[in-house]
Structures are given as C-alpha cells and as structure tokens.
Amino acid sequence: MSGIHIKNLNVSYGNTTVTHDVSLDVSVGESLALVGESGSGKSTVLKAIAGLATNWTGDIEVDGIARGRSIDPEIATKCQMVFQDPYGSLHPRKTIDATLSEPLQIHGIKDQSARVIEQLENVQLDERYRFRFPHQLSGGQRQRVAIARALMLGPRFLLLDEPTSALDVSVQAEILNLLKRIRKEQNLTYLVVTHNLAVVSFLCDRLAVMRSGKIVETADVSQLKSNQLAHAYSKELLQASRLHSGSNEKTPHNDHAQ
C-alpha cells in the first residue's frame, strides 16, 4: 500500500514507553498535521518512521515497505525528516555544498554538482551561498538548506518537525510558502508536527491531536477552521490558539497590502 501507515505503535526510551498504540494513515499527496501537548510523543512518532528511534513495537509501513528497526536505505530515499532547529541540524564545519552532496555520496549518485545547484534553486537560495558555512547564513536560509538536504534524494514523503517555530514571523511566512509550493510541484506527502494551529490550517489537510502518547482525535482542517473539534483537549488547544491570535484576526489593517 502506498502512503505511510502506522499501526499500534509503541515507542520506548529505555524502559519507558512514550507512545501508546498510535495508529495513523497518511495517503499519498496528503498533508497531515500532528499537534498536541508538549511531551506527548509527536517527535517520537516521526523519529520512529525515520528510523531514528529504534525501540518500538507495532507496524510502520512507508510506500509499501515495512520498516525494520535498522537504517533502511530504500526508505531513506523515499522519506526524509526536517527538524525544528536550523542551527543545530546542520553540521557547523561543513559547507552548504558538502552538506547537500553528502546524501548523494552515501547513495552513490553521480552528477552531484548539478543536483546541488538544482536543489538550491528549488528552495530559492542563491548559488553564492553554496560554499558558505551555516553560521554565515540567517535562520531562514539555514532552514532552506535543511529542506534542500531533505529533498536531495527525491523523496516522496517529508517528516517536518516544527519546521518554522524557531523562525521570525516574516521568515516563517517565507518557509511556509516554500513548503506549500514544493509540495504541490513535486506532489509530496507531508507529516508535520507543529504547535501552531494557523500553520496547520495553512499547510495541512487533516490533523491528529496527541496527548500523553495517544492520538485522541483526528479531524479535517475544515473542522478546525469552523471550530468543530470534538475532544475536550482539542477544544482546549483551539481555544488557547484562538485567544493567542485573537487580536491579529480582528485587525482590519492586517490586509492592507492586498
């Protein structure tokens, strides 16, 4: 079966199990958000799919391949992860070029230079940044590099863990537009962890709400927009988020530049 399918996933760190019977299906071309309480296991689910958390029981299937506990090069070419912190996730001593070439080297792919240039263009990062180091780039530019790196092997699935929460509002808007565009152009499938429900509504079709290691509700983004989430915790989350952005939503001048 194509898509990402997770059944009864229980992931543990040491002796502690942090997710409890998590089941999720993401169809091809879909964008699903994973939202919920801090510490509820959202990143853990992504890590298990990406092969970064290896102590689990249940089933994980990516594009028809059942995931094992070890690194799976076939899944790696199809499914890549992008992390929240554009500072920590890039190697500080490697140039952007080296960072982007690395996955190609590992997978023995030729014409690396052309592919690097192509991806830089894809994420709209000027070629003059190619031989710079991460500390010479802004947060938004680093996140573009992280996205380019994830796209190097031509994956069909991206696992995005809080891809914009470390960024300034204006930079966040740039990256969200970028993610939306490449998803459409390359028919990518997204699984996005975020704590910002406005990001969910912008970038996703459906959402799953997690609390204490369990999925308590899955809903359509239309339900989110019309305030029709069912579970008490989802409502609380929505309430907090609405109050947060309340003043922004009622300002008529927000849209002055339209």
Add this chain to the structure above:
Amino acid sequence: MSNHPLLEVKDLTTSFFTSRGEVQAVRGVSFDVSPGEIVGIVGESGSGKSITCMSILRLLKSNGRVVAGQAHFEGQDLLKLAEHDMRKLRGDDIAMIFQDPMTSLNPTLTVGEQIIETIIAHRGSSRKAARQRAIELFELVKIPEAASRLNSYPHEFSGGMRQRVMIAIALCCDPKLLIADEPTTALDVTIQRQILLLLKEIQARLGMAIILITHDLGVIAEVADRILVMYGGMVMETGSVDTVFARPNHPYTQGLLTSVPKLRTAHKERLRPIPGSPPDMLRPPVGCPFAPRCLRAMQICVGEVPPIFEMGDQQTHKAKCWLHHPDAPTNDEGAA
C-alpha cells in the same frame, strides 16, 4: 498606575566592538515603563530586543558597550551606578527570566537549593525562612506538591514546569520590574497560555511591571498593555497594544501583521512575508533602516533617519516613519 515612570530609557545606544568592526546593536532607543505596566517588545531576530535589556541590566558581553544614553530606574541612572550597587539592584528590584530555562538553572543542584540560595543571598533570611518562602513561591507559580518538588533536579521537570521554577526564582525578592526574554517560545500553546496568564495574575497581585520580549505577536496581543516594535536597533512604532494592532502606522509593523498565518487563511492563499532581509548592523543603512525592504520608501528615507511622529489617535501612539511628515505624499493608510 502612577505618572512617574519606573524605568525611563533615553537615547540608549549600544555597540559591540568586533574584529570585523562596530556592530551597532541599539541605536537611540527611548521608552518608559510605568509601575505595574506590561510592555511588550517585538521585532525580528537581531533587531536589538535582548541587547536593549542587557544594556539596562548592565549584563553585556565584554566586547559590548553602551556608548550613549540613560536608563533611569526610580530616578537613578542605572548606567552610572557602581557595579556593586547594580549587582544588588539586579535580583532585588529588577529580576529577569531568560529564554532557555535549562541553561539558566544549574543541572547539578536541586531547584530548592538554587532558590533558597538566591533568597538567602538577597534577603539575608535564615535557611528555614528561605525554605518557607521558596514553598510559598512554588505555590504562587502553581507547581503542584510544592514542598516535595523543591528536592527535584531541573531535568526532572517538564519544559513548562521548569519555566515556572524560573519565574519563582525571579520573584524571590518581590521585584518592581521583571524582564522576561522570550519566556515561552519553547512551550506548546496551552502551556504558553498558562504561563502568560500566570505572569499576568502575579503582576496584578504584586503590582510589578514587566518587559516582555517575544517574536510572537499573539503573546503580546494577549498580555501586554503597550508595545514597542523594534527594527534595526531602533523603535519603529509604539503605542497601546489595541491601537497598534488595530491601526499599525508603520510599514514594518504592517508587514509583520500581514505575514502571520491566521486560522482562517484560505488554503489556496499564499502568505505575504516582508520581502528582503534585515540589515547588517555592521553597516546599517544611512537612512531609515527599513528602507531597503519598504514598498513605500521615498527618496528622503534612504538619506535620513526619520524622526518620531505622534499619531494623534492616542497620546502614546508614535511611529518613526517619513510617511507621517506633513509634506509626505498622502496615502490611503490614514497617515497623519
């Protein structure tokens, strides 16, 4: 609220002297904070929010120096105070909370030891009285089972609880001013909200003033009375939160508000980020720092820093933008 400001910052100018040259981090920032008031500072990364506060607190790294300006706290200029008196004031009258509680707490000591030590150091209380006070503070910030949690180490708390510990430590000595630098960005929305409501509640109860630094406009909208919008080391716009959000009168503030995604943003829509990138403070633009990115920039903007104009709709609403000059071409934005 009394009419006398608690803190009065005037023309604050701070630079860092690096091997690459002078980084002009803060360039003539002025603002007041009244007793009991919550003032929010927003602006993109590098705009000078933290350095403004670090300058006032005199906590700059050794290559940084306040090159001009004053910061009067209850009448005395903090920038002229002897180091010894300043150290006493920090913690006694002015407290601060930093972004990452993990880096500000000592991982090898229980939180109880850390808070009790702080109370003893500043208040000269006995250990027993300090412990009692610590328990009260934990209760104030709503840490369940306060007495027994004093024996926990920082890593044994979740992110939200750790932030409460930091707030408790900051409140040890009933400060008159609390400076909170991005206290909630690392937390999820429900916990963020709890922490902010808690800060607001404590502020109302203890009557302290708060300077809240954040890049989250929603946070400011919810808790602050007044807002300072910073860009390129300067204050671009200031006013009451309601007024500034309802009638942003500076192109940068307008750009910020437009780039925030809304829950109701239509699926097909694209967000509208502010084009371009922030200035390099080693070589800031000669005129308005926002000019290279401003869609409405005029010739004068490139050559001269705009003065501050009063907006007229509200006493405290001001914007630093040439569009408000009487001779500026009129526009559809309701400029003065």
